Amino acid sequence: MKKLLFLIVLSTVLSCKQKITDTDISNLNGYWEIEKVELPDGEKKEYKVNETIDFFKVEQNKGFRKKVVPQLDGTYLTNDVQEDVVVVLKEGEAKLQYKTTYASWEEEIIELTKDKLVVKNQQEIAYYYKRPMKFSIK
Structure with missing residues (x-):
């Protein structure tokens, strides 16, 4: 009985992870707003308001990520600082390699x-992102 319970729990945990494909990677492009961070000990930090938003642009598994600042008119303020990104797909897993x-x-x-x-990340910290809501004050 304990073995059966263990197998059920193990399969549930393993099935929580999505198999990432080339098709899924196109979803990475665009703006992402951090929603929460989960630490390895289970502690969570919720983000209600974000001063910066991440912007990804990836084509053929190479691209960049930039931090942008939303403005009151609905535009984003940006600079020339960016992180180069390479997407590595292997056996249903996907890694983002930044440089x-x-x-x-x-x-x-x-x-x-x-x-x-x-x-x-490599420290087992999980970052949860959502698409930012569009807004504008004119």
Whole structure:
């Protein structure tokens, strides 16, 4: 009985992770707003308001990520600082490999849909993103 329960729990945990395909990667493009961060110990930090938003542009598994600042007129303020990104797909898993002049690091894509992005870094910190709501004050 314990073995059966263990197998059920194990399959549930393993099935929570999405198999990422080339087709899914196109969903990465565009603007993403951080919704919450989950630490390895289970602690969560919710983000109600974001001063910056991430913008991804990826074609043929190469591209960049930039931090942009939403403006009251609905536009985004940006600068020339960006992180180069390479998407590595292997056996249903996808990793984002980032590189700047000063550092390089990697994140695993846990879930990627049109409206949701979840990535986990090498420190086992999970970042949950959503598409930002469009707004404008004119």
